[in-house]
Amino acid sequence: MVEAVTIQEQQVRFLPLNGQPFDLESTLFSGQVFRWRKQEVWYEGVIFGRIVRVREVEGGIAFATADEDVDESPSRLRDYFSLDLDLGEVYSTLSRDEDLRESLDRYRGMRILRQDPWETTLSFLCAQNSNVLRITRNVEDMCRSFGRPVSFGGNTRHTYPTPDALVAAGEQALRDLGLGYRARYIVSAAERVARGEIDLMALRDASYDDALEALMILEGVGDKVANCIMLFCMDKPQAFPVDTHIRQILRERYPRSRRVKSSDIRRVRAWAQEYFAPFAGYANHYLFHSRRVQGRS
Incomplete structure (x- = not known):
């Protein structure tokens, strides 16, 4: 739980939404990011290497953070929440599908989000054969153990560990945190990034196919994890992660998808990318989140 803190009014700034729809709760707790916490009306996360607190207000987002880079914070937060994307266009395109329309409306x-590529890769290496609660715990333990401490408003948390920090920590230290076999994948990825063998940030500008190929060189990264990484940090709206939930949804709601063998993840993904083009990733995430919420109710 977030410690009780007092945020002075002069620390709070405003980011206008300019008429764009925004659901902060669903955005932060839909399984694409794992370090946000809620306390009363504020949500607290560690992004840009510092603690940031945000909440919805009329016409925009109120936010508070440390005073470093005061002028840069609004533009970085706008980028993080992908506020440059016109959700109206996404909804107009995807609403032609009646089964999807209910999730879009709800x-x-x-x-x-447009997250940091290294942090996103690290998170989804932890996500294999796991669930949101366990991923959140694994990520937070890793940050607390090997990240840099940052403070704001009387609270201290930790940044994501750098590749070098994880290489220095080694596989056994990660296993001791309960990461199991994922520890090997994390250290292997950290070594490749630290040696400059892969430039994750540069993959934002790469084509979908080139980014997919580059990511799948990393040990432990298959088609699903690669598509998660591309969707949540690399500006690839056509990325379509296929897991058990998504396979089940497609077979239940989309009879034409049954022509593709459900165990063939790449063919299932290719079918969905064509059907939901050009915003297959948004279709995926709304369907995924809707199913997760239904499963909890």
Whole structure:
């Protein structure tokens, strides 16, 4: 739980939404990011190497953070929440599908974040054969153990560990945190990034196919994890992660998808990318989140 803190009014700034729909709760707790916490009306996360607190207000987002880079914070937060994307265009395109329309209406304003590529890769290496609660615990333990401490408003948390920090820590230290076999994948990825063998940030500008090929060189990264990484941090709206939930949804709601063998993830993904083009990733995330919420109710 977030410690009780007092945020002075002069620390709070405003980021206008300019009429764009926005659902902060669904955006932050839909399974694409794992370090946000809620306390009363504020949500607290560690992004840009510092603690940031945000909440919805009329016409925009109120936010508070440390005073470093005061002028840069609004533009960085706008980029993080992908506020440059016109959700109206996404909804107009995807609403032609009646099965999807219900999820679009229910979670209207849920946005796909534009996260840091290294942090996203690290998170989804932890996500294999796991669930949101366990991923959140694994990521937070790793940050607390090997990240840099940052403070704001009387609270201290930790940044994501750098590749070098994880290489120095080694596989056994990660296993001791309960990461199991994922520890090997994390250290292997950290070594490749630290040696400059892969430039994750540069993959934002790469084509979908080139980014997919580059990511799948990393040990432990298959088609699903690669598509998660591309969707949540690399500006690839056509990325379509296929897991058990998505396979089940497609078979239940989309008879034409049954022509593709459900165990063939790449063919299932290719079918969905064509059917939901050009915003297959948004279709995926709204369907995924809707199923997760239904499963909890």
